[in-house]
Every structure is written in structure tokens, then in C-alpha cells.
Amino acid sequence: MTQATIPSPNAKEYAQREGGAANGCPWEDVERYRELGIYTGDTHWALFERVRDLYGDAPVAVDRYRSLTWNDVRHSAHKVGNLLRGLGIAEGDAVIVQLPNAAVHMEAIFGIWSIGAVPVFALPAHGADDVAHFARTAPAGVRIGAVPRDKHAKRVEKGLHEEIPELTTIQIDPRADDPWGNPVINGAEASSTEVSSENSTPWPSPETDPQALAFLQLSGGTTGTPKLIPRSHDDYLYSVRRSDEVCDMQRGDVFLVVMPASHNFTMSSPGILGALHIGATVVYVPDPSPTTIRRYIHAHRGTHMALVPPLLISLLNSRDEAQTPDPTMETMKTVWVGGAKLSASAAERVAPELGINLQQVFGMAEGLVNYTKLGGNIDEIVNTQGVPMSPADEVRVVNDEGAPVDRGTPGHLHTRGPYTIRRYHRNPAANASSFTDDGFYITGDIVTVSADGAITVTGRAKDQINRGGEKIAPESVENCLLKHPAIHDVSVVGISDDVMGEKIRALIILRDSYTTSGADAGEVQGGQDFQSTEVPHLTAVSRQLPTATQIKQFVRDSGLSRFSVPDIVEFVDEFPLTGVGKVSKKDQ
Structure with missing residues (x-):
């Protein structure tokens, strides 16, 4: 070979x-976490072998083929x-x-x-x-x-x-x-x-x-x-074990993998690894449509799944309203919802309409994970994103100058703990801006913390788009679009959306040499246009203004992720500016 x-x-x-x-955890902190019993010396392969010894002939991984x-x-x-x-x-x-x-x-x-x-x-x-x-x-x-x-x-x-x-x-x-x-x-x-x-x-x-x-x-x-x-x-498997402790998945349960399997949320909160840790079965769902989800719940007697808010909303809105709660959910116990903030109005519908528990999850691949309490008060479950899952999690909320704010006051969320990284991999520039001198991770989230420690996300400090749980850097989409021969300048922003949380909006200024013949008129809505028929984008040779459909295809062809394709493309003559002449993204 x-x-x-x-x-x-x-x-x-x-x-x-x-x-x-x-x-990035310093050795003195590693030793402290060992003494506390947080780090146990486990590895992923050792975990698999240990549980396999117990349940070797039991089903563990099921998909539509095997x-x-x-x-x-x-x-x-x-x-x-x-x-x-x-x-x-x-x-x-x-x-x-x-x-x-x-x-x-x-x-x-x-x-x-x-x-x-x-x-x-x-x-x-x-x-x-x-x-x-x-x-x-x-x-x-x-x-x-x-x-x-x-x-x-x-x-x-x-x-x-x-x-x-x-x-x-x-x-x-x-x-x-x-x-x-x-x-x-x-x-x-x-x-x-x-x-x-x-x-x-x-x-x-x-x-x-x-x-x-x-x-x-x-x-x-x-x-x-x-x-x-x-x-x-050690750090990740502690996160998995702790998630299993605060959630209700047990041996004999069935975890449906609806979101991409490689997602951190899908993998560990408690996710695939949490299911393996307790000897549950993992069933891989090939697509996240409500019809497919319901079919797999019925066929495999699913008990748990993790969803981002848009998928939960699609599930709620596609049920038979004549039957409450939804009879197709009769084997389900709990849905974990995270990746983006879930609106209170959607959260309130889960128990009465689907007949299952809602457990909100606010976490990040860098570490910190928060859960609402199963069986807790309805106000916390609906209106907050939960409390840190580990007693060893350190959370502080600060103002723009880095000073702590009072409970209930919005501020920047910083965190440190046994399963939160202290650095990125081979990225000193990101490390300099993402971590404090004393090792706290600067999450970029604006939050409030209640008297009992519950976190509520109120916004983002960073210029980042959260489209259905996928995080998109506007700059990466802008750099892609600026390679198009017809585009003079571009500004990409996230705009609020009831289903996706945010959608991607691209404002485009075209070069003077391009005409308006053949262009889409005004604003064009793209929605979740991931499977559109391909349309070749026009080049400078034609000197025709490209359509919104062609702009989207250009992004698809460029090598960017599918979820980075703009939902809305709008051609404009100029961008709104701030008082000092900078592009004002908040006014777009």
C-alpha cells in the first residue's frame, strides 16, 4: 500500500x-483536577473497550443500512x-x-x-x-x-x-x-x-x-x-460523564443522531459519547426533516435527541394539531436544544405539544456547558439557558473594561474550568484575543446571571452569524464574494429570523461596468437554498449584472461550507455608514 x-x-x-x-491546562491545575476526582486517567479507546466488555453483543450503532x-x-x-x-x-x-x-x-x-x-x-x-x-x-x-x-x-x-x-x-x-x-x-x-x-x-x-x-x-x-x-x-470524558449525570439517558435508551455526528453538541452533550458511556444505543438519522425524525423515532423507539432551535420549531410546526400531545413522540423522553438561543415562545410549546421533556443546553466546543434542570421550574426551563454543569466551572461576567457586573446585569461571559480549553491549536493570534492572562476563555457571548446562577444569553459581542447553530464569519463570505468579477464591494451581516435564529444577508455593490439587464429586481430571499439547481455564474466577459441565484452559486462553487451561502442577496448603490465613515453593519 x-x-x-x-x-x-x-x-x-x-x-x-x-x-x-x-x-493548554497548566500542570498544577491538572494535578488539582486529579485530586478532586475530575480527571480519572480515562481515554476514549479505553472507555469503548470497557463498555464493550459489558455489552459486546448488544446493538450500539444503527443506521438505515446496518x-x-x-x-x-x-x-x-x-x-x-x-x-x-x-x-x-x-x-x-x-x-x-x-x-x-x-x-x-x-x-x-x-x-x-x-x-x-x-x-x-x-x-x-x-x-x-x-x-x-x-x-x-x-x-x-x-x-x-x-x-x-x-x-x-x-x-x-x-x-x-x-x-x-x-x-x-x-x-x-x-x-x-x-x-x-x-x-x-x-x-x-x-x-x-x-x-x-x-x-x-x-x-x-x-x-x-x-x-x-x-x-x-x-x-x-x-x-x-x-x-x-x-x-x-481526560477533559472531554469528564464533560461526557458529567453530562450523563445531569441528564436522564440510561442503559437501554436510544439516542437519535439528527444533527451532524461530528458536531460537538451531538458528540458530547451528552450525545454519542454519553450514550456509549452508559451503554445506550446510537441511531443515525440520515436527514433532519420532521418526517424522517418521526419515522426513526417510531422504527427504533427513540428516547432522546439533540436539536438546534430551527429543527425543533420545524418539528413543532409539522405535527398534527388535532392530536395533542403528538402521538408520534410516545417513546421519546427528552429533547436537548442548543447551538443557538431558543425563544421562550417555542420553549413553552415543547411539553404540551410534543409531550416530552425539554432540557436547554448552552455550551461551546471550547468547553463550558450549561443545562436547565430536568423537572425544574418552568421559568428556568423556558427563559434561561441553564446553569454550569460542573461545580468546578468558573464563570464571571464583566463590562467592556473587564470589571465584574452585578447579578442580572448584562455583560461579557468569561469562563475557566476542567473541560474548557486554555488555548487554540497553533493559533497564537486567536489565543491573544480569546483568553485572559489568568486563563479565562472569552466566549463572545453577552449574558446575564441570576441570583441562583442561571445564565440567560442576551446577544453576541463578536461580529459572528449564528445560523441555526452553525457559526459563520462574515469576513470569510465577504472575501469569497469579492473574488467575483462583477462585485466592487460587499458587506455580509446576520439578520434576525424566527426559525434559523439568524440568516445571512449580503449587500453587494457592483462594478460600474456591469449593466442591470437580466438582474433580479430588489431583494431576493434565499431561504435554506442548499439543493438548488446549479446555474453557471456570469463572468466579466458578459458585462451583465449577475442574479442573486448566480451569486449564491458562486459561493457554493468557491469551496466555502454550504451553510455559508447567503440566504438574502441584495444589490445596493452604497452601504450605510457610521458618523466617522465606517460601514455600519448594525444599520443593514
Whole structure:
């Protein structure tokens, strides 16, 4: 098997160079968390093996094509690990995982952990530019993806081949009986001897340091591409265990993976890993439509799921109003809602209309997680985003000058704790602006804290768009649009939306040499236009003003994530300005 180009130093070594644990926690704090019993020395692969010993023949991963037991997943994980070893991947090397909601996602990440390597969690919606950035920053020499079947996935494959040809790509088919039996490596199917069943024989698992780099998660940002978040085994698994303690998922329950499996929310609050920790079953839902969600609840007797507010609202608005509560939810116990603020009006509807518990979750991939209390008072459940889940979480709310504010007064949320990072991965510029000198993470959220510690989010301090839980940097969309030959200038903002939380609005000033013939008139609403028919964008040769549809297609073709495509495109003559002549985004 041809070996991949493996970067050196690798991701783990870069993390070690910075000092402290992989997440930046100083050694004296690591020792303190050990003494408190917060850090237990666990690792992700050790967790899997321990629970597998208890429930080996029980189902653990189910999708529309396969149902796998714990032993099945272990068998596949060793095949993945040996495949990666054959490509030259060793302990501490990073591997990008960009897979859909399917059992192959679980097989891939535990296969990576089985050899002590480091997953980088990319989403299927990420474009080639994003993935190339992850590969260079981690650094990673291998990416695992699905055989491309839609236009976006094909654009990603083409873009990666052109932009970073040294990145080895493994393509697998989630629909196959044995997806790891015939992977496609750099466009060629691997030989049967390279991936034969004998290759499921486990290698000796490395003695992984629980403070070492476990994986790299992604953060939304206010500028450019996503930042990489370094999490250690000890810090993340504490977060998972603590989430299980404050939630109600139990052995025998069924967690439905509705949102992308690589999302931090889906993975750990309590999510996929929380389900595995207690021996529950994970069912992967292929799409988040209300019809599909209801079908999977019925077919698999689902008990729990995690949703962003737009998905919950779609579920509420699609029910049969003649039947209250919704009979299709009869096996469901709890829905966790987070990723963006849930309106009180929507929160109030969950219990009476769906007949299930609502537990709000306010968290971030960088660390801090807050939950409302199950069975708590209705005011807290509906109107707040909960309290920090760990007694060791430190929260402070400050004004613009950094001074603490009184309880109930809005201010900037800063946090520090055993599962909150102290630095980003290989990003000193972001570290300088995102962390205080005493190690608190500056979240960018404006919040109030009640007398009993409940946090309510009132806004964002950063210039960031939160579209249905996906964080988009306006600058990245602006930089993309400015490459269009017809565009003179552009300003991208988030605007309030009852369903998505925020939508992306692009105001565009065109170059003088372009005419208005053939242009869309006025404002054009894009909605969730992810699957539109492709329309070739016009170039400067035609000298015709492009339509809003063509502008959106230009963004899709550029390599940006699908969720970065503007919902609204509006052509204007000028932008609103502040008193000192700067573009006023708050007036757009």
C-alpha cells in the first residue's frame, strides 16, 4: 500500500510544544483536577473497550443500512486502524473525518483512537477551502470521507485534489455491507489483500496519555476559517460523564443522531459519547426533516435527541394539531436544544405539544456547558439557558473594561474550568484575543446571571452569524464574494429570523461596468437554498449584472461550507455608514 505523506511534527507534538496538557491546562491545575476526582486517567479507546466488555453483543450503532453490535464496531475499528497504519499513520498523527450520519462515523473515530491517532472533526457541509485549512493546520496527511454522491461532495473532492494534492483521501461507501472492505484510496480501489478480514486483527493499543491530544474540534470564528480546538481525553470524558449525570439517558435508551455526528453538541452533550458511556444505543438519522425524525423515532423507539432551535420549531410546526400531545413522540423522553438561543415562545410549546421533556443546553466546543434542570421550574426551563454543569466551572461576567457586573446585569461571559480549553491549536493570534492572562476563555457571548446562577444569553459581542447553530464569519463570505468579477464591494451581516435564529444577508455593490439587464429586481430571499439547481455564474466577459441565484452559486462553487451561502442577496448603490465613515453593519 502506498504510504501517505505524513506531516512532521504531528498534531500531538505541536500540542506538547506549547506546554501543559493538550488543551493548554497548566500542570498544577491538572494535578488539582486529579485530586478532586475530575480527571480519572480515562481515554476514549479505553472507555469503548470497557463498555464493550459489558455489552459486546448488544446493538450500539444503527443506521438505515446496518445494525452493529459493540463487537462489530470493534472489529471494524481495528480494520480502520490497520488501514491507517498501512498508510503510515502513527500515534499522534491527525486524520480528518468528514463523514455523514451513519455507523461508519463511529467505526472511523474509534479506529483512529485505537491506534492513538487524532481525529479532526469536519462536517459534510465543509468546503474544500475549509478542509485544506484543517489539513495544513492540524497538520493531517489523511482524510476519511464518503464516496461523493451529491454536487457539493464532488466539488469538495475536486477542490481538495487541486488545492492540496498531498492529502491522501480514503473514500468509503456507508451503504455497503462492509464499508471498510473496499475503500477507495486516492481514486483507486484498494486491493483485497490490503484490507482483508485478517486486517481486523488488533495491533497492541498504545499507552495513550490521558492529557494528550484526543481530537481537534472546530470553532466558529469572526474572521476567516474555523479555529481548531484541542481537547484532551481526560477533559472531554469528564464533560461526557458529567453530562450523563445531569441528564436522564440510561442503559437501554436510544439516542437519535439528527444533527451532524461530528458536531460537538451531538458528540458530547451528552450525545454519542454519553450514550456509549452508559451503554445506550446510537441511531443515525440520515436527514433532519420532521418526517424522517418521526419515522426513526417510531422504527427504533427513540428516547432522546439533540436539536438546534430551527429543527425543533420545524418539528413543532409539522405535527398534527388535532392530536395533542403528538402521538408520534410516545417513546421519546427528552429533547436537548442548543447551538443557538431558543425563544421562550417555542420553549413553552415543547411539553404540551410534543409531550416530552425539554432540557436547554448552552455550551461551546471550547468547553463550558450549561443545562436547565430536568423537572425544574418552568421559568428556568423556558427563559434561561441553564446553569454550569460542573461545580468546578468558573464563570464571571464583566463590562467592556473587564470589571465584574452585578447579578442580572448584562455583560461579557468569561469562563475557566476542567473541560474548557486554555488555548487554540497553533493559533497564537486567536489565543491573544480569546483568553485572559489568568486563563479565562472569552466566549463572545453577552449574558446575564441570576441570583441562583442561571445564565440567560442576551446577544453576541463578536461580529459572528449564528445560523441555526452553525457559526459563520462574515469576513470569510465577504472575501469569497469579492473574488467575483462583477462585485466592487460587499458587506455580509446576520439578520434576525424566527426559525434559523439568524440568516445571512449580503449587500453587494457592483462594478460600474456591469449593466442591470437580466438582474433580479430588489431583494431576493434565499431561504435554506442548499439543493438548488446549479446555474453557471456570469463572468466579466458578459458585462451583465449577475442574479442573486448566480451569486449564491458562486459561493457554493468557491469551496466555502454550504451553510455559508447567503440566504438574502441584495444589490445596493452604497452601504450605510457610521458618523466617522465606517460601514455600519448594525444599520443593514
